[in-house]
Amino acid sequence: MTTITPILLCGGSGTRLWPLSRKSYPKQFVPLVGEDTLFQASAKRLSGADFSAPMVLTNSDFRFIVTEQLSEAGIDPAAILIEPEGRNTAPAVLAAALWLEKTNPEALMLVAPSDHVVPDAPAFRAAVAAGVPAAQGGDLVTFGIKPAHAETGYGYLELAEDPGDFTARPLKLIRFVEKPDAARAQEMLAAGNYLWNAGIFLFSVKTILAAFAAHAPGLVAPVRAAVDQGKPDLGFLRLDPEAWSTAEDISIDYAVMERSENLSVVPYAAGWSDLGGWDAVWRETSQDTRGVALSGHATAIDCDNTLLRSEDDSLEVVGIGLKNIVTIAMPDAVLVADASRAQDVKDAVAALKKKKAKQATMFPKDHRPWGWFESLVIGERFQVKRIHVHPGAALSLQSHHHRSEHWIVVEGTAKVTVDDEVKLISENQSVYIPLGAIHRMENPGKVPMVLIEVQTGTYLGEDDIIRYEDVYARE
Structure with missing residues (x-):
């Protein structure tokens, strides 16, 4: 049986949901609707008997958030590809296809953004299953959403026939339609044969590679080089940055889909939203x-x-x-x-x-591979932070040029290294880190460790860190 490999695209910034979604911690990692984050809900929705382990394409800043949230969801990914920089969806999808060409060339790929809301997961999986025969037959299959209103924020799909009762089955797609103005959106809603473009695609590895070769040949060489020259790093594959930088910045719609003739669309009417704004x-x-x-x-x-x-x-x-x-x-x-x-x-x-306001891009909590921290009070020559360290996690062995630190453990137990001394610090105990001392904190326990850090010095920026050793291989 042909397996379906979910390809989760996870690199967007989601600025239309500011201030909850920001460049440093975008909407896909936030529980906007329900208890799961949008990313976790997407991964769970695309799992089960018909699906193999997912692939994720993300950037370096999000790689540990991705692994942490997948672990919390009980999902082990097949691969996590790290994009050196955002180049839009076409290079990302092509990179995933080239990776699968090496590992599972007979697979079907289900490409999906990781920040959508689909309330009825079984209905969506049924729609995917309905598209499988067309994808196996060589079609590029997309999924069209029954319009709920005359939306101007989405692109549309024009069908060759009326979708009728919206039974999930492949229908002929005439063309992609750009985001309309309000009057045109109302006309398409009334016409009945236009669907919202969800940006979700199903195709075989062979079919999409052939489509890139035919319609976007200039992308193939740089993306193939980025994959072939990629470097494994703590379970991730870092795509080669030099090769990747030469790939065109273009969406898969423009690069391939709008130029192809072997197109099908499966209508879907069981509820969907890309949460493209607070109104959504x-x-x-x-x-x-x-x-x-x-x-x-x-x-x-x-x-x-x-x-x-x-x-x-x-x-x-x-x-x-x-x-x-x-x-x-x-x-x-x-x-x-x-x-x-x-x-x-x-x-x-x-x-x-x-106006250079840090709130434009930076989230109040700064997420790191070992946990997170947030600034509680910032003065001219001092800063107070709350630091949360996951069980078994450790910060890098480091020192600072411009600040000293005082740590007070308020939950759990910390294993603290200060130069040549290593000791355990329990709740209500503290330790002083002099300026220039080489130090590290670790959580040796099975519950989260929380401490309050008081920094004092002439400069308190996060770039005042000299790392000597780091289990997460950060520069």
């Missing part, structure tokens, strides 16, 4: 009878069609008399917007970047 999150969140959607730390009084979310346990958000308003509160930033302007959040991010 509002639609996917449980609402009361007045259309108000709340997080656990938000309260609405006499509000209508409003989304209120607090992402901080210590911060309560209260709305009074609001209509069509989105409010998202983070520890370091708050968004208040008219719901009809949800797509303009990216403009706010651009404005913050222009």
